[in-house]
Amino acid sequence: MNLKQDIAQVVGAASTWALKDILHRPAANFPGKVGLYVDPELLSDLRPRLREGSVVIVGTNGKTTVTNLLADALEASGKAVVCNRTGANLDSGVATALLQTEQADWGVFESDELWLAKIAPQLQPDFVVLLNLFRDQLDRMGEIDRIQEAIAGALEASPSTTLIYNADDPFCQAIAEKTCNSCIPFGFEEDLGLAQNTVADASMCQRCDSLLAYEWRQYGQLGSYSCPNCGFKREDPVYAALDATPTADGAAFTLRYPSGSVRVSVPFSGTYMLYNALAVYVAADQCGAALSGIGAVIQSFDPHNGRLQRYDIGGRCVLLNLAKNPTGFNQNLRIVLDVPGPKAVAFFINDKEADGHDVSWLWDVDFQELAGADDIVAFAGGIRRNDMQVRLKYAGVASQLVDGAGDFLEKAWKAAPSANCFLIANYTALPNVKAELDHLARDESQGVPPAHFRREESGFYHYSENEPEERPATHPGPSPAQLGEKLTIVHLYPELLNLYGDGGNVTVLAERARKRGVEVEVVRVEHGREIDLDSADIVFLGGGPDREQRLASHDLLAQAQRLRSYVEDDGVLLAICGGYQILGHEWLLGDGSVPGLGICGIVTRRAQGGSHNRLVGNIALESPLAQMPVIGYENHAGRTFLEPGCKAFGYVKGKHGKGNNDADGVDGVRYRNVVGTYLHGPLLSKNPEVADWLIQRALERRAAKGGRPAYMLQPLDDSEERAANEFMCAKLGL
Numbered sequence: 001m002n003l004k005q006d007i008a009q010v011v012g013a014a015s016t017w018a019l020k021d022i023l024h025r026p027a028a029n030f031p032g033k034v035g036l037y038v039d040p041e042l043l044s045d046l047r048p049r050l051r052e053g054s055v056v057i058v059g060t061n062g063k064t065t066v067t068n069l070l071a072d073a074l075e076a077s078g079k080a081v082v083c084n085r086t087g088a089n090l091d092s093g094v095a096t097a098l099l100q101t102e103q104a105d106w107g108v109f110e111s112d113e114l115w116l117a118k119i120a121p122q123l124q125p126d127f128v129v130l131l132n133l134f135r136d137q138l139d140r141m142g143e144i145d146r147i148q149e150a151i152a153g154a155l156e157a158s159p160s161t162t163l164i165y166n167a168d169d170p171f172c173q174a175i176a177e178k179t180c181n182s183c184i185p186f187g188f189e190e191d192l193g194l195a196q197n198t199v200a201d202a203s204m205c206q207r208c209d210s211l212l213a214y215e216w217r218q219y220g221q222l223g224s225y226s227c228p229n230c231g232f233k234r235e236d237p238v239y240a241a242l243d244a245t246p247t248a249d250g251a252a253f254t255l256r257y258p259s260g261s262v263r264v265s266v267p268f269s270g271t272y273m274l275y276n277a278l279a280v281y282v283a284a285d286q287c288g289a290a291l292s293g294i295g296a297v298i299q300s301f302d303p304h305n306g307r308l309q310r311y312d313i314g315g316r317c318v319l320l321n322l323a324k325n326p327t328g329f330n331q332n333l334r335i336v337l338d339v340p341g342p343k344a345v346a347f348f349i350n351d352k353e354a355d356g357h358d359v360s361w362l363w364d365v366d367f368q369e370l371a372g373a374d375d376i377v378a379f380a381g382g383i384r385r386n387d388m389q390v391r392l393k394y395a396g397v398a399s400q401l402v403d404g405a406g407d408f409l410e411k412a413w414k415a416a417p418s419a420n421c422f423l424i425a426n427y428t429a430l431p432n433v434k435a436e437l438d439h440l441a442r443d444e445s446q447g448v449p450p451a452h453f454r455r456e457e458s459g460f461y462h463y464s465e466n467e468p469e470e471r472p473a474t475h476p477g478p479s480p481a482q483l484g485e486k487l488t489i490v491h492l493y494p495e496l497l498n499l500y501g502d503g504g505n506v507t508v509l510a511e512r513a514r515k516r517g518v519e520v521e522v523v524r525v526e527h528g529r530e531i532d533l534d535s536a537d538i539v540f541l542g543g544g545p546d547r548e549q550r551l552a553s554h555d556l557l558a559q560a561q562r563l564r565s566y567v568e569d570d571g572v573l574l575a576i577c578g579g580y581q582i583l584g585h586e587w588l589l590g591d592g593s594v595p596g597l598g599i600c601g602i603v604t605r606r607a608q609g610g611s612h613n614r615l616v617g618n619i620a621l622e623s624p625l626a627q628m629p630v631i632g633y634e635n636h637a638g639r640t641f642l643e644p645g646c647k648a649f650g651y652v653k654g655k656h657g658k659g660n661n662d663a664d665g666v667d668g669v670r671y672r673n674v675v676g677t678y679l680h681g682p683l684l685s686k687n688p689e690v691a692d693w694l695i696q697r698a699l700e701r702r703a704a705k706g707g708r709p710a711y712m713l714q715p716l717d718d719s720e721e722r723a724a725n726e727f728m729c730a731k732l733g734l
Helices: 003-022 030-038 042-049 063-076 091-099 116-123 144-156 170-178 271-286 291-299 326-338 360-364 385-394 405-415 429-445 504-514 546-558 560-568 688-706 719-731
Strands: 050-058 081-083 104-110 127-130 162-166 183-188 213-217 223-226 239-246 251-257 260-266 309-313 316-322 343-348 376-381 399-401 420-425 486-492 519-525 538-541 572-576 586-589 592-595 602-605 615-622 630-636 639-642 650-652 669-671 674-677
Touching: 030 042, 030 091, 042 050, 042 091, 042 116, 050 063, 050 116, 050 271, 063 081, 063 104, 063 271, 063 291, 081 091, 091 104, 091 116, 104 116, 116 144, 127 144, 127 271, 144 170, 162 170, 162 271, 170 183, 183 271, 239 271, 251 271, 260 271, 260 291, 271 291, 271 326, 309 429, 316 326, 316 429, 326 360, 326 420, 343 385, 343 405, 343 429, 360 385, 360 504, 376 385, 376 405, 385 399, 385 504, 385 719, 405 420, 405 429, 420 429, 486 504, 486 688, 504 519, 504 538, 504 688, 538 688, 546 560, 546 586, 560 572, 572 688, 615 719, 630 719
Parallel strands: 050 104, 050 127, 081 104, 127 162, 162 183, 183 239, 316 420, 343 376, 343 420, 376 399, 486 519, 486 538, 538 572, 572 674, 586 602
Antiparallel strands: 213 223, 239 251, 251 260, 309 316, 586 592, 602 639, 615 630, 615 650, 669 674
């Protein structure tokens, strides 16, 4: 033991005592943070405390659940285990757990994906369990290839580590292909017959950038895939799940492993829990635990960390769960919809640093599935509850705003007295919601009626209600249906170019037109199809990851003249981020600069410092297309410059945001009926005036071609959109 380690242990013990015994706060991170400051090699120095070894669990979804279940399984086998059970998954959390134990057989640690690069080289774990990789917190984590590089680098720095990975995920399979470490794949051997969600993260081959072919999918990108071009494919699982069947409270499957098979029963809803259970069995078996005892561990698993945590309040079932990205949310919606009878569901969305400040991803969640159920009432809470309410609105789901869990339960049971309640919260919203539910459940156990919800001391966010604006009077005249008004919206390459939920712009345009009685057809043009613009009224072009953007650009550049002719004929076009860049004479593709479509007088160049030098954050513009500030979120590495005489979409307001580049103070471009911009959000969700400008211009063009007067759009009730806009304006100090 060295002097630094001695000091780190003393400081860690002192800070743990102070936090727990004096301040009555959890000591999950701070002791380890201080210890690592004193001794940067602390994890390596403490590694000998683990007699048999360690396991590190990484992945976008399911880390905390799998970590706790695996720790329980090893303890049930008679092993002493040290574990960061609360989800403190940075190096400081792992160090804290080790500082607070003298000796253990196994260390079972959850790790943030990017922080594995700091943890693995020192800890040298026996196993890394890689569960899945989904798009998550793009402003913090970046695109998935960055996460893949971090995990592959961590494995390279820990060459004796065995990688246990989900072979059904092509992102995980790609890491296994690149590593020299020994690998153990697991996965399902059959199609579970699940309905597919609108957006999946992986459509491209991880080796050659061709489109993957799927024999079947489970959810997201998980499934049986192969590349018809280069042979990249799903590895046959060493641990395989098959013969899955539903049970009264969950599902069951047969696990086939190298020395036999076992029937696994999972008493939780959601396909993702089947994958979690499968990962636990694989890791436990590799650690030498008896598989015969794991079933009892899973059956008795009663999480108290907000993940699938059940409460009985007011004689009704209340379920709390975490969801922090589109895939996680979609799986939670399936849980809600699978429960019979009346239901009330609340979504709590924060935008703190740990959540990601950008909430565009909400538009990649299939909330429209709730619209088909007539026994659901919905609510929106959290810091970004206004954005959540707008998203639900365009999914066809009416919702009320709530201040917290107690406010939700009170309003839910007034609206649906016998409803079971579901609270789904993202990362930093979860602790507050859980604390309030714990408080309510404790009150009820002590005889306090659930009607006495006491929110005045809860410390949750409170908001003033936004009263609907008085709507301007409409003018008599023929309706759009009487005029035969119709719009065709062409969505270019939605399977490739939808990185930040920008496909939500198409949803907003279509719904705002339909609310006026305009018939709308949305035409999806996917890779390999020609773009037919003869009947197009509005064209939408988004941006995507490098692989997807490269493939889409081949199709776009081959049809550049067709797009230029459409624009010169006053066709309406909205382009976001990468789609905006390609409108110019030169734009960025991968590591190089290539010719663009030449539609607008713009040029995009690479920033000094490359792709890591990004302009990221909330932004507001003053634009001639709107009276309200135009609100959005930028996240781009390219720097775009307008040629002389070229009009900007808007001028940056306030101290936040950059727009096109570091110096000009403008964002985007306007040319004829073209709008290009870096603003995500999606752009139109909080900026209905811009959406209506695009719709109006499309109607005017159609009317002019037909030789008749154009229908003038009548006002809509935009109180929810305006509230979301005003909230962000206030946050930006405008």
